[in-house]
Amino acid sequence: MNKILRAFKQLLLPLFFISLFILFSCVKEESPVNPYSGQKGDVMGTVTTTNNTALHGSKVSIGELVTYTDDKGRFFLRNAPAGERVLVNFTSDNYASTQKVVTVLPDRTTVVDASMLLVGTTQTIGSSGGAVLFSGAKVEFPANSFIDSKGNSFNGAALVKATFFDPANSAFYGCFPGEFKGVRTDNSETQIESYGFIQVEIMNGSEKLNLAAGKTATITLPISTKQSATAPATIPLWYYDETAGKWREQGTASKVGNNYVGSVSHFSNWNCDQPTQTSYLHGRVVDQSGNPIFFASVFSEGIDYTGSSRVNTDEEGYFKLAVKSASNAKVWASIHIFSSATQNIATPPTGETSEIGDFVITIDSTNICIIIGRVIDNGDLPVSNMNVRQLDSTGKSLAYVLTGQDGNFLFYGKLNTKYKFEINYFAYDSSGKISIERTTPSSPETLDLGDIKIDIGGAIVKGRVVDSLSVPLPNINVYSTEGGSNQGREYRTDSLGKFSLWVRPNKSFKIYLSGKNQQSKSIDAESGDLGSTKDLGDIILP
Numbered sequence: 001m002n003k004i005l006r007a008f009k010q011l012l013l014p015l016f017f018i019s020l021f022i023l024f025s026c027v028k029e030e031s032p033v034n035p036y037s038g039q040k041g042d043v044m045g046t047v048t049t050t051n052n053t054a055l056h057g058s059k060v061s062i063g064e065l066v067t068y069t070d071d072k073g074r075f076f077l078r079n080a081p082a083g084e085r086v087l088v089n090f091t092s093d094n095y096a097s098t099q100k101v102v103t104v105l106p107d108r109t110t111v112v113d114a115s116m117l118l119v120g121t122t123q124t125i126g127s128s129g130g131a132v133l134f135s136g137a138k139v140e141f142p143a144n145s146f147i148d149s150k151g152n153s154f155n156g157a158a159l160v161k162a163t164f165f166d167p168a169n170s171a172f173y174g175c176f177p178g179e180f181k182g183v184r185t186d187n188s189e190t191q192i193e194s195y196g197f198i199q200v201e202i203m204n205g206s207e208k209l210n211l212a213a214g215k216t217a218t219i220t221l222p223i224s225t226k227q228s229a230t231a232p233a234t235i236p237l238w239y240y241d242e243t244a245g246k247w248r249e250q251g252t253a254s255k256v257g258n259n260y261v262g263s264v265s266h267f268s269n270w271n272c273d274q275p276t277q278t279s280y281l282h283g284r285v286v287d288q289s290g291n292p293i294f295f296a297s298v299f300s301e302g303i304d305y306t307g308s309s310r311v312n313t314d315e316e317g318y319f320k321l322a323v324k325s326a327s328n329a330k331v332w333a334s335i336h337i338f339s340s341a342t343q344n345i346a347t348p349p350t351g352e353t354s355e356i357g358d359f360v361i362t363i364d365s366t367n368i369c370i371i372i373g374r375v376i377d378n379g380d381l382p383v384s385n386m387n388v389r390q391l392d393s394t395g396k397s398l399a400y401v402l403t404g405q406d407g408n409f410l411f412y413g414k415l416n417t418k419y420k421f422e423i424n425y426f427a428y429d430s431s432g433k434i435s436i437e438r439t440t441p442s443s444p445e446t447l448d449l450g451d452i453k454i455d456i457g458g459a460i461v462k463g464r465v466v467d468s469l470s471v472p473l474p475n476i477n478v479y480s481t482e483g484g485s486n487q488g489r490e491y492r493t494d495s496l497g498k499f500s501l502w503v504r505p506n507k508s509f510k511i512y513l514s515g516k517n518q519q520s521k522s523i524d525a526e527s528g529d530l531g532s533t534k535d536l537g538d539i540i541l542p
Contacts, residue, residue: 036082039106044076044387044400045113047090050171055116058092059514064492066477066514076387082106087245090114096163096199099177101245109402115174120163125202127155136222137164137198145215149207158209161201167194167306168224177269180307182238182247190275191324192238192247193307195231195260196221197271206542216263221272223258227306231255232274237262240269247271276305277350279325284317285333285340288362292317296335296361303328303344325350333359369440371411373449375403375423382407383454391420413440413447423452459505459527463536464497465513472497473541476515480525505530513541 043062047055047069054073059066062080069075080086086104091097095116102112120134129143139162146154165175172194182192198221202209211217223231233255238247253262253272260272285296296313298321305324313319313333323329325347332342340359348354371390375383386403390411398419401409413419416439423434434454440447461480465473476493480501493499503509507527514520521541528534 034083036084036104036106039082040079041082041104041106042076042078042109042402043080043086043088043102043104043112044074044109045111046073046397047075047092047114047116048073048171048174049095050115050117050169050175052115052171055092055095058090058095058116059512061089061091061477061514062086064475064477064515066479066512068479068512080104085245086110087242088112088114089242090116092116094119096120096161096165096175098175099240099242099245101178109400111400113174115171117163117165117169117171117175119161122159122161124157125160126157132160132162132200134162135164135166137162138218138220139198139200140218140220142215142217145211145217146202146209147212148204148209153212154204154209156204159203161199161203163199164221165197165199166222166224167196168226173308177240177242178245178247180309182249182273182275184236184249184275191278191322192271192273193276193305193324195223195227195235195272195274197269199269200267202267211264211266216265217267218261218263219253219270220256221253221260223255223260228258231260235260235272235274237264238271238273239264239266240271242268247273277325278322279348279350280353281321281323281329281331281345281347281356282353283319283321283356283359285313285319285335285359285361286317288360290358293333293335293361296333298331298333298359300329300331300345303330320353323347325352331356331359333361335361335363338363366444367415368412369415369444369447371413371419371421371438371440371447371449373409373421374407374451375409376407376451376453377455380451380453386423386454389422391422393418393420395420415440415444416442421449423454459503459530460500460533461503461511461525461527461536462498462500462533464538465493465499465541466497466538468540470538473515476513476541479512480509503527505532511536513539515541 047058049055056069056071058069060075062077065077065080067075067077082104084103086102088100088102096119098114100112100114102110104110123132125141127144129141129145131138131140146158148154165172180192181189183189234252236249237251237253238249241248251262253260264270285293287293294315297310298319299310300321300323301308305327307324309322311319311321326349327347329345329347330342331345333340338361340361345356375386377383384403388401388409389397390399391397399411403409418439421436436449465476467473474493474495474497478499480503505527509525510522511525512522525536
């Protein structure tokens, strides 16, 4: 048993969940020094629609690091910059974009999921202005109100994309950009409770437009039925600052009937948020022998309010969980397949911290076993950094790990239980997937899956990315819908604008290119025979 408990403490669990919202009240906004500057970690997760269907081909990016989701909605970003507030962007055709704020630790994997909502409506607005209606919400534009990205007046027909996000929607938290806290006009930070938000994009082709100086638009947001009884007469308006990953207070909206109505001077996401007060719950997560558990996830969920939070325990098993003050919340802890009992906690008054003691996670060593294996290539050499997934008998994902330098991986499982293990070394479809099903033994012994061989033979497609004047463009992200990056091949142009992609032989596929200032392009390509190299020549971006 002690061997297994030690393994739990030492195993690099990829299922790290950082807080959905970190709730600090009356704390001044700061720009802290990144303690992990120059270090790298990995980010993975799943993107779904609001009805929980996998969203294939969504673009996921951190700065200039870009990938796309596979047919299961999954993504993996290797060598992301480590930091306490890393911004992960999610975009997809016909869907409203979102952004998540995560902590990426050096040499570890952070998991972050997102939900995406179909754009509510698209409508053309001319120079005379007009109103856009969508899902009970409304935006009214005055005449001659738009400017282009250079600040010049725009007098043509603009395409407006508008979406309303209803707090009553079960996927609201998955769609919500950033965290459930905001920066007030006095620069203090506060917990916020959303009464709904809108996303409005004003486009001229691929160019984003905005409101001209001195122009304002009137926005109307419907109040959800579940919040109508608590909706205040006036409520602060907040816009989302995508550069900082923060909501910022600017203006107010008034309650008119069952709607909030206010005026805004620019567009991004606009949110009706009521500042709320914060208190804290302090405790510890231990196993059944009283040993602290490092990086256990601790969750809260409001009983009499709409809100949730998550944190991870420190090396001594302690946590400090931010919650809405003077309220009631459900709190529990988990690590991998094991969870503590759920406790209903009365949260303390504003600013105070309640000691809530130990949450015990029983790691039943009599009912679990260690599962190991190794991934090798067709030359019998170990393959490192390969994504391996553990699923239950229904196909539900339980855990992801990356193979080590020796190709090895490790999972835990309950005894006498069937699991599936998947290795998918191509990006977009299942043709590169290896699936293994095994039933764990009936006694707590190690299940060895042995060597799993993958055929990573392929072809190379190369090219050069240039601008309209044939000047090479370095640091352009290049991604194909074939191939994988487990062999350390970089998907970014070099100083001469050149790239080289490893893909499957004799296949038709798309290559996506993206760079600074939202430059993007996709092209159709074909690979040659096994072991061949095909030169696509110069590709002009945009």
